[in-house]
Structures are given as structure tokens and as C-alpha cells.
Amino acid sequence: MIRIANGQGFWGDSLEAPVEQVRRGPLDYLTLDYLSEVTMSILQKQHTRDPKAGYARDFVDMIARILPDLKERRIRVIANAGGINPNGCRDAVLEAAKRQGIEVRVAVVTGDNILPQLDDFLSRGVELKNMETGEPLSAIRPQVQSANVYFGAFPIAEALGQGAEIVITGRCTDTALALAPMIHEFGWKENEWDKLAAGTIAGHTIECGAQCTGGNCQVDWETIPNMADIGYPIIEAEPDGTFVVTKHAGTGGRVTLDSVKEQLLYEMGDPREYITPDCIADFTTIQLEPAGPDRVRFGGIKGRPATEFYKVSVSYSSGFKAIGSMAYAWPDAYKKARAAEKILRQRLDRLGLRFEEVRAEFLGANACQGIPAAEPSAEMEPLLSEVVLRFGVRSENRAAVDRFTREIPPLALNGPPVVSGLGSGRPQVEEIVAYWPALISKQEVKPEVTLWPSEG
Amino acid sequence: MAKRRLIELAHARSGDKGDTSNVGLIARDPADYPILVREVTAERVKEHFAGVCLGKVERFELPNLGALNFLLHESLDGGGTLALKADPQGKTYSSALLRMEIEVDS
Numbered sequence: 001m002i003r004i005a006n007g008q009g010f011w012g013d014s015l016e017a018p019v020e021q022v023r024r025g026p027l028d029y030l031t032l033d034y035l036s037e038v039t040m041s042i043l044q045k046q047h048t049r050d051p052k053a054g055y056a057r058d059f060v061d062m063i064a065r066i067l068p069d070l071k072e073r074r075i076r077v078i079a080n081a082g083g084i085n086p087n088g089c090r091d092a093v094l095e096a097a098k099r100q101g102i103e104v105r106v107a108v109v110t111g112d113n114i115l116p117q118l119d120d121f122l123s124r125g126v127e128l129k130n131m132e133t134g135e136p137l138s139a140i141r142p143q144v145q146s147a148n149v150y151f152g153a154f155p156i157a158e159a160l161g162q163g164a165e166i167v168i169t170g171r172c173t174d175t176a177l178a179l180a181p182m183i184h185e186f187g188w189k190e191n192e193w194d195k196l197a198a199g200t201i202a203g204h205t206i207e208c209g210a211q212c213t214g215g216n217c218q219v220d221w222e223t224i225p226n227m228a229d230i231g232y233p234i235i236e237a238e239p240d241g242t243f244v245v246t247k248h249a250g251t252g253g254r255v256t257l258d259s260v261k262e263q264l265l266y267e268m269g270d271p272r273e274y275i276t277p278d279c280i281a282d283f284t285t286i287q288l289e290p291a292g293p294d295r296v297r298f299g300g301i302k303g304r305p306a307t308e309f310y311k312v313s314v315s316y317s318s319g320f321k322a323i324g325s326m327a328y329a330w331p332d333a334y335k336k337a338r339a340a341e342k343i344l345r346q347r348l349d350r351l352g353l354r355f356e357e358v359r360a361e362f363l364g365a366n367a368c369q370g371i372p373a374a375e376p377s378a379e380m381e382p383l384l385s386e387v388v389l390r391f392g393v394r395s396e397n398r399a400a401v402d403r404f405t406r407e408i409p410p411l412a413l414n415g416p417p418v419v420s421g422l423g424s425g426r427p428q429v430e431e432i433v434a435y436w437p438a439l440i441s442k443q444e445v446k447p448e449v450t451l452w453p454s455e456g
Numbered sequence: 457m458a459k460r461r462l463i464e465l466a467h468a469r470s471g472d473k474g475d476t477s478n479v480g481l482i483a484r485d486p487a488d489y490p491i492l493v494r495e496v497t498a499e500r501v502k503e504h505f506a507g508v509c510l511g512k513v514e515r516f517e518l519p520n521l522g523a524l525n526f527l528l529h530e531s532l533d534g535g536g537t538l539a540l541k542a543d544p545q546g547k548t549y550s551s552a553l554l555r556m557e558i559e560v561d562s
Contacts, residue, residue, distance in 0.1 A: 038537060132474060218467040218551070219484065258467065258482070261521050265480020267471035268525050271516050284518050300520075323540060359533065359540040368543040369552035370508045392540030432537050437474070 002185050004178050004202070004235045008032040008079075009209025011039050011056055017209065017232045018062055022069045025248035027234070028185075030070075031177035032079035033207055034059060040171065041315035041433040043083035044115070044146035054085035055092070055168075063166065064096040070165070071102060078156055078177045082168045084146065086110050089168050090452055107164030107451045109155045112171040114312070114445060115147045121444065128312060128438040137436065143316040145433060149440060150311045152277030153199070154190065155447035156180035162451045171313065173276050175203030178235060186239040197281035197303025198241035200274065204281075205245055205263055205298075206233040212245060212263035213294075214253035219262075226252025231294075242299045244291055255294040277311075277442075280304040309439040318434035319356065320401040323392035324408035324427040325363070329418040330385050334365045334376065336416040337389040343415055344391055347407055353400045355393040363388035388422070394432070401429050457559045465560070466492060468550035475535035477509075477528045477546030479553050486522035493517065493524065495558035501526050504556050505549075526553070 005027050007018030011034040021030055034056040047054025059081030063070075070077060082089045086108040097104045114121070118141075121128065128137035128147075137144075148171035157180045159167045167180075179199035182188060188195045205212050213233050214224040231251025236244040246255055264283060268274075271283035280303060287300035328336040341360040348358070361367035364387040366374045376384060393404045405427045412421050462481070465488045470479040481496060483489040498515040505513070511529030518525060532546055533539035543549075 216469070218469070218554075258484075261482050261523060262467065262469040262480070264521065265478070265482065265518075265523060265525055266469050267473060268478050268480055268516075269473065269527065271518050271525055284520055286520055288521070318538065321538075321540060357533075357540060361542050363542060368548040369555075370541075371505055371552050371555070372507065373504065373555045374552060390542055394538070394540055434538055435474070435536060 002028045002181060002237050004029040004031060004181055004237060006031050006033070006178070006206040006209050006233050008034065009207065009211060010036060011058065013209055015058070015062070019066055020251070021232055021248070022066050022073065022075055024251065027073065027075050029181045030075055030077045032059065032077065032081065033174050033177060034079060034081045035083060035171060037313055037315060037435045038433065040083065040148055040313065041145045043085070044315070047084045052088050055083040055089035056081035059089065060092040060096055063093050064100070067097055067100060067102055067104065071104070076160065076164070077166045078180060079167070080169045080172050080177065082108060082170045084113060084170070086168050086170045093166060093168070094452065103453070104165050105163055105451060105453050106166045106168065107159035107162060107449055109151065109159060109167065109169040109172065109447055109449055111445060111447045112149045112151050113147070114149055115144070118144065118147055126440065126444060128314065128440065131437045131439060137314065137438065140316045140436065143318065145315045145317060147312060147314045149445050150277060150313065151447045152176050153179035153183055154278065155449050157183035158449045159451065160184040162449065164451055174207040175200045175276055176278065178203035178206060179278060182237050191305070193279050193303035193305055194301060195241040196279040198243065198298070198301040199237070200276055200279060200281045201283065201286060201298065201301055202235045202237060202243050204274070205260060206235055208263060208266060209233070210253060211266065212260055213247050213255050214259050217254070217259045217262055219258040224254045228252060241301060242297065244295050244297050246295045255296055257288055257290060257296060260288065260296045275307060277306060279306050308442055310442055310445060312438040312440050314436035314438060315433050316436060318432045319394060319396040320398045320429050321392060321394040321432055322401050322405050322427040322429045323390060324405065325388050325390045325422055325424065326408065326411050327386050327388045327420040327422055328416060329420070332382055333384045333387040334362060334381050336418070337362050337387040339416045340389050340411055341391060344407060344411070348404065351403065353403055355395045355400060357394040359392045361390045363390055398429060405429060457561060459557045460560050461554065462496070462556045462558060463551070463554035466554060468553055470546050470548070470550040472532055472535060472545040475530055475532050477531045477549050479526045479528065479549050481524045481526065481553060483522040489519065489522040491558070491560055496524060496556065498526070500556070501528070501553065504553065505531065
């Protein structure tokens, strides 16, 4: 049996979780997920400005903090912290290790960044059509900021096979981080679909950190113990593909059938077809059973052969947006906020400003859910203590969006009464980076694994 | 038959893929799963999310987990970074679904 932990569900997750995972109980592998689609485009911009940048800097600080523990406890780390620049990330990790006088073997998985080959692909008829709309990528080529293939678990397993203690990848699937050590340790082959599906589902279960150990859990949430010290998830994996999801003893949170089922359904499409580069996993075959306090056992998982394609994520700039907020207080808070919305729309019209989209929502009165059943009742509406008007615009024209932002602060003095600007001043104009999901034949791209011993 | 709110029988979690939101609906007691299958149809969910879900609703069954998964197409104002919504990833659609009233044997 091997223990595989998640210590980071996204870039911005708890800085303490990886440290707690390493120090508070037995572990063989620590996986850390840093990348989202937004992150890739930010990292691409940083890399363009500074060729040494373009990776998750937080990861290097984290490794510097836990490296002595990792060495002492022989815990290996797998992270997609490389972003656009896995080699730069490796250099920074080796530098941090050297400063502490510690030798560590670091491998990188590269080849996912296809931005340099993009025009070559397009000229050869590899269209990279949008999976949702069918449009060819050439339609937005000038706006493209980053383009990365999602690799699977086998390149990471190869790096572990070469003896890497830390594996840094660029873009790969979130589930690959946890599946890779199972492939490496148990010698699973590329056509053992049931086992690969089991490891993929293990990865899906822990990829969002504490979201399977009682975080964001709707069942009896008030009774979930010691949320302040919530334990992050750990997989106890067996060579036959069965596994237990648990957390370190003594930590807060709760691992139950309920907490695990919620995470299984998170970001789910067709449950019979969870497609990764490694396999197709069938979530309708999962059999769960309680296996003691804070332990859930998984079995019965079936998989099918992987497809011939990798998924590609392209980011491209797609205009500008700004969102302003004003809080209106009792009495008639909702009515005042709606009046302010109308006034704003009239003022934008008088200015002749045109937007692709204008959207008003009312926080405190059904902004988030937005469905008819969530509208405040006629009796409740006048009693609301405050309602926040949240007003946003989107346009290709930056000047129009910027001009809009000047119309928010004046509402404090020249609109409906009893209003707070929430201390936030004029809204910021944000550049929108949109995503273009596509597929590419596995023949077109090859992952590369390189191992670097530190200078000792 | 009596009316009950879904929140008494089920829990849920929602997430996003582009402009599509997914809502997983899970029976608190697996014995109630057939009630969810019978009552919480794709049509009813589409109607419940009127004005929010502008595309079709797809439903998938996971009897092994006592759960249904709904895909609400065109429900996130373009999705991701394009959306001007307060909840651009539909994270709160989970309990929005649990507001639904269904018929159960009394």
C-alpha cells in the first residue's frame, strides 16, 4: 500500500496544508495542483516579460520550507507548478535546495507548451477546432496568449522511475498527479484500463483538496469537527486498484460517503465517460463502503481504452470588463438598488457607450442563484437590511469600459439614498482572457522527461 | 402524496465546464434515489432554472452513488472569465436545485 496526499487544490489554496500533510502522519507522495486555465495565461505573460519567470513561485517557497522533512521522511513530490516554464521552476527549486545544503533529484516533464508550433500546426491543416463551437483556431490566432496540451500520468511515472524526488510538470491533467505514483509503484501497464480508471478516480477525488474531507460539504455542515484544522485528503492505494480515501488522524474535517460523493460529482460531465489521456473512467461502476472513522473504501471501478487525442487549452484575449458595486440600505433597499440600475443604464445610453454585455445583479436578493424560486417574497423584500447592486459591462473597446467605471462613484451623491460605496472606489478595468478547448492527435506532440541531479 | 423540498431528501454539489454548469444531486438515504429519478426530470430542472439555464438540460444516472448528474447548458453567461455574474462558476446552483418542491408518498 502507498499513501498519496493532496496538499493544494488550486493556486491560492492554503499555504499550510502541504506542511501539515508532510508533518502530521505517514506519507509516500505529496501532490500539489497549481494550474488553472487563468493561471496559464498569467504565467505566459510573466514569461514573455521575463524569460526566467512563468511558473508557480509559491511552489518554490513551499519546497524550501518542507525540503528537510521531505528528505527525512522520504516523501516524493509531484506538482504541475512548472506552468509555462518548468525548467525555470526546476532551477529555482535546485537553487533553494543548494542554499540549504540539501541534494535533491528533480525531474521536469515538458513538451506540453505548443505555442511555438502553433503556426506550423495550422499550416499543416491541424485546425485545433473549438470543441464546443467547431470554429477553427485561425479565427482567433492573433489574440492567442498560450496554448498547452494536457499530458497524462505516464510521463510523470517515467520521471519517478528515473529516481526523481520532485517531479515538476507543465500542463497535465489534475488526476495524473495521483495516478502516476500508482503506475510507478505497482507497474501498471498502458492497457490496464480498470486500474488506470481507478487511479484516475482516486485523483479526481483528492484533486480539490479539502473539498472531499468536509470542506464545502452540505450534509450536517455545522457538525463537521474542527474545520479550522481541516485535514487534506490522502489516498491509500493498493496494487489491485482498490483504495481508501482518508486524512491524517487528529486533523479536523470529516471523510464520509456523503463528503466523498459530493466531490465525485464535482465538475462531472457524462459519468460513464470521464476522458483523460490515460483512459476513460466509468464513474457509474464505483462501489463505495465505509471503512472506519474518516475512511471510505473504493472498489469495482471499470475503465475503457484511452482516445487517440490530447486535450488542448488555448487562452486568448477577448476584450475588457469592469464590475462596480454599491450597497443600498433599509428601508426599500432592493427598490433603491433597482432604481440605481435604471439610472446607470440611462446615463450610459446618454453617453452613447455601447457594450457587448451589460449585467446587473442584486447581492442579498438572489444574485448568485438567480432562479425564480430564490426571489425574495413580497413580504420579505421591504425588510432586507441591505442589497448590493453589482453592475458589470463587457466590451472589445477598453475606453468604453473605462468610461463606465467613472459612473459608479458619483452614485454615492447623485442617486437613490442611504448608500455605501463599500470603500472600493472606482472599479478596475480587467482584460478578459478566454479559453478555447480543442483536441490534437497524440501523434503530434510528445512529452519529454529530464532528470536533474543537484550540484553537490 | 405530499410536497417536500429536495433539501430534505438530498444534497448536491455544482461546478462548471465553460458555459455549462453541472449539478450533482445525491440522495441522503439511497432508498430515496428512485424518488429523485421519478421526480427530478431534466424537464423539471430546466423549468426550475428558468431565466438562468438558456440551453438544454441533460440528465445522467448514477444508481451506484444514489445520484443524478445534470448538465445545464448555457447557464453561466458565457462562462469562466467572460461572465459578469456574481457566481460565474455556478457554485451556488447546487442548493438552488435543492429549493425544488417534489411530490413524495406521505
